[in-house]
Amino acid sequence: MSDFLNISGLHARIDADGAPKEILRGVDLVIPPGEVHAIMGPNGSGKSTLSYVLAGREDYEVTSGSVSFKGQDLLAMEPEERAAAGVFLAFQAPIELPGVNNANFLRTAVNAVRRARGDAELDAVAFLKTVRAATKKLSMSDEMLKRNVNVGFSGGEKKRNEVLQMTMLQPSLAILDETDSGLDVDALRIVADGVNALRSPTFSALVITHHQRLLDYLNPDRVHVMARGRIVHSGGAELAKEIDVQGYASFLAEAA
Amino acid sequence: MNAIAPVGRSLAPFEARLDGIADPVRHAAVGELRRVGLPGPRVEAWRYTHLRPLAGHEFREAAASFDADVVGCALDEVLPRDGLLASTPRLVLVNGRFAPELSSPANGVALPEGVMFERFLASPEFDALATPEREPLVALNTALATDGVRLSVAEGAAVGRIVLVSVAFAGEETVSFHPRHSVSLGTGASLELIEVAVSSGNNASAVTYFHNPVLTCSVGEGAKLTHVKVQKEAAGATHLATVYANIATRGAYDSFTLGLGADLARHEVHARLSGAKAAVHVNGAQLLGEKQVGDITSVITHAAPDCISRQTIRNVLTDHARGVFQGKVHVHQIAQKTDGYQMNQALLLSPHAEIDAKPELEIYADDVKCSHGATVGALDDEQLFYLRSRGVPEAQARRILVEAFLLEVLDLHEDEAGRALLDTALGAALSLRIGREQILEQTAGEASE
Numbered sequence: 001m002s003d004f005l006n007i008s009g010l011h012a013r014i015d016a017d018g019a020p021k022e023i024l025r026g027v028d029l030v031i032p033p034g035e036v037h038a039i040m041g042p043n044g045s046g047k048s049t050l051s052y053v054l055a056g057r058e059d060y061e062v063t064s065g066s067v068s069f070k071g072q073d074l075l076a077m078e079p080e081e082r083a084a085a086g087v088f089l090a091f092q093a094p095i096e097l098p099g100v101n102n103a104n105f106l107r108t109a110v111n112a113v114r115r116a117r118g119d120a121e122l123d124a125v126a127f128l129k130t131v132r133a134a135t136k137k138l139s140m141s142d143e144m145l146k147r148n149v150n151v152g153f154s155g156g157e158k159k160r161n162e163v164l165q166m167t168m169l170q171p172s173l174a175i176l177d178e179t180d181s182g183l184d185v186d187a188l189r190i191v192a193d194g195v196n197a198l199r200s201p202t203f204s205a206l207v208i209t210h211h212q213r214l215l216d217y218l219n220p221d222r223v224h225v226m227a228r229g230r231i232v233h234s235g236g237a238e239l240a241k242e243i244d245v246q247g248y249a250s251f252l253a254e255a256a
Numbered sequence: 257m258n259a260i261a262p263v264g265r266s267l268a269p270f271e272a273r274l275d276g277i278a279d280p281v282r283h284a285a286v287g288e289l290r291r292v293g294l295p296g297p298r299v300e301a302w303r304y305t306h307l308r309p310l311a312g313h314e315f316r317e318a319a320a321s322f323d324a325d326v327v328g329c330a331l332d333e334v335l336p337r338d339g340l341l342a343s344t345p346r347l348v349l350v351n352g353r354f355a356p357e358l359s360s361p362a363n364g365v366a367l368p369e370g371v372m373f374e375r376f377l378a379s380p381e382f383d384a385l386a387t388p389e390r391e392p393l394v395a396l397n398t399a400l401a402t403d404g405v406r407l408s409v410a411e412g413a414a415v416g417r418i419v420l421v422s423v424a425f426a427g428e429e430t431v432s433f434h435p436r437h438s439v440s441l442g443t444g445a446s447l448e449l450i451e452v453a454v455s456s457g458n459n460a461s462a463v464t465y466f467h468n469p470v471l472t473c474s475v476g477e478g479a480k481l482t483h484v485k486v487q488k489e490a491a492g493a494t495h496l497a498t499v500y501a502n503i504a505t506r507g508a509y510d511s512f513t514l515g516l517g518a519d520l521a522r523h524e525v526h527a528r529l530s531g532a533k534a535a536v537h538v539n540g541a542q543l544l545g546e547k548q549v550g551d552i553t554s555v556i557t558h559a560a561p562d563c564i565s566r567q568t569i570r571n572v573l574t575d576h577a578r579g580v581f582q583g584k585v586h587v588h589q590i591a592q593k594t595d596g597y598q599m600n601q602a603l604l605l606s607p608h609a610e611i612d613a614k615p616e617l618e619i620y621a622d623d624v625k626c627s628h629g630a631t632v633g634a635l636d637d638e639q640l641f642y643l644r645s646r647g648v649p650e651a652q653a654r655r656i657l658v659e660a661f662l663l664e665v666l667d668l669h670e671d672e673a674g675r676a677l678l679d680t681a682l683g684a685a686l687s688l689r690i691g692r693e694q695i696l697e698q699t700a701g702e703a704s705e
Binding site: 055056057058059079080082084088089094095097098099100105108109110112113116149155165166169250 | 386428511540637638642643644645646647649650652653657659660661662663664
């Protein structure tokens with residue numbers, strides 16, 4: 001049986017002012033179903049790039065390696081196909097969509113994914129019921145649904161809105177790219193609760209973070225250290241505490 | 257003739273109808289036309305919009321008869337029987353000729369009290385607001401106008417909405433029509449004028465006709481005229497409209513134009529703020545494809561202090577379409593404390609699409625606030641990726657973003673029925689131009705129940 005998520009020898013580069021710049025230099029990572037993994041690492045080590053490549057952003061070119069997700073070749077799929085297959089990326093800097101109503105956006109996304117998964121679409125009433133229950137859990141006001149997507153949202157509101165989308169889209173693999181950065185303790189707890197509510201034997205998460213605190217709430221199964229475009233060290237939840245105290249220096253030396 | 261009018265285009269398409277006009281005003285207009293010709297590219301105001309499509313045709317006067325069923329279908333389509341505008345008083349012109357049997361009160365809806373309605377045909381007098389000596393297209397209208405509507409709203413009367421529909425019914429012949437409309441609001445009066453230009457018949461793309469309306473608006477002290485226009489002429493048509501508005505003290509002319517149809521279209525507004533604290537809005541949007549050319553031109557004159565002018569225009573251009581925006585703001589020396597704003601934005605969805613934008617500010621007062629700006633861009637890759645990463649297929653994501661870009665400017669129009677008309681027309685055009693994917697699901701409307 002194939003693994004849930006299996007990243008193998010992944011190399012990717014981006015066009016930086018005409019010159020290709022290699023950012024991922026052989027990432028190997030396996031996430032079994034039902035597990036929460038964290039990736040930590042210094043700035044510029046390729047964490048966000050990995051999350052974008054997994055979600056299908058086109059400006060990154062995969063030069064070698066493979067990613068299989070539930071037995072499928074993830075890299076061959078369009079971003080919307082990946083979403084339908086269960087991949088969800090919570091953006092580090094959520095994008096503003098002026099003129100697009102947040103509730104309409106959510107319903108369009110939910111129904112696009114439901115259609116692709118062969119589920120019946122939600123009518124307006126059923127959708128509102130579901131979304132209101134979700135916003136309540138996330139301590140979000142209904143007023144946020146009436147605004148344009150992320151426009152005029154505070155940093156915390158944007159992150160909460162990402163978690164709302166995640167809750168509504170019911171992914172089987174959630175990638176959280178520094179969703180905890182810039183959040184106060186209460187907001188952090190809400191994000192963690194959002195992830196924990198999805199936990200099941202068929203749900204996994206890849207959590208990119210700089211901070212120990214989110215991991216306290218999530219209690220990850222594995223923690224990986226990423227440096228210079230590779231996973232250089234892996235361990236249990238205690239690794240995050242170690243990093244919190246010692247920093248990355250020892251792992252960087254190890255990688256070099 | 258060429259020796260006399262070296263810069264202009266030939267009047268040949270209309271020549272047969274210009275001879276033997278005796279009425280002195282019309283005769284003067286013909287003289288003016290013969291002197292300058294139709295404007296060519298060397299005329300600054302027509303540098304970006306060329307009247308080439310008119311050449312090579314002979315535009316005849318349209319026959320008075322039409323197929324009532326076909327025209328009725330076109331009316332039902334634009335003003336659905338279950339829609340907000342079904343029971344709104346309407347004035348219908350077919351090929352520029354007023355059709356009383358399709359209009360209020362014959363259709364069962366009375367014109368509101370406080371409105372005086374008269375056909376132009378009944379007493380063909382020309383409003384002094386229009387300037388045929390300066391605008392050749394107005395001169396052409398003056399020479400050839402046969403009909404139109406004239407509305408006068410009594411002092412203090414708030415009469416609500418009136419729909420003015422122009423239906424082109426094209427037969428075998430290539431025709432042109434030049435309706436002459438005028439609207440006049442007394443002190444403190446208000447009116448919402450909803451103007452629609454459509455064509456009838458299924459084979460619309462094969463149809464060539466020329467619609468050349470002139471509308472003059474006189475807005476009295478403290479009066480408010482709201483004017484929304486939807487232009488969806490047949491694909492082969494030429495639509496060249498000129499609006500003149502004079503706005504008295506504390507009066508307001510609030511306009512929105514949506515350009516979707518025609519092969520060549522121009523909506524030209526001359527607005528004069530002639531009394532203190534008057535306001536004018538010339539907002540609009542265009543969604544064009546294929547080889548369409550759409551031009552929104554405005555000349556706003558601040559001739560009194562403390563007035564406000566606002567112009568927000570958004571263009572979405574696909575294929576080989578070309579958009580033009582020319583916005584002139586002229587601030588007289590007396591017009592201190594003028595507050596002017598002008599913004600033209602374009603979304604180019606094809607490497608062959610083009611936008612030409614020309615702001616012109618001419619300011620003689622020293623205490624004014626006048627800003628203008630223009631942006632041009634393609635769809636934002638990050639926004640597209642964000643939508644797709646949430647499962648929305650690419651074509652649908654593109655449409656959502658295009659629609660959002662245009663809805664932001666439609667939001668400037670506040671009248672509910674006018675807005676519904678704009679939304680419906682835009683939705684159909686988006687389906688035609690941007691893709692036939694399912695549109696953004698509407699939740700907000702139902703959420704407010």
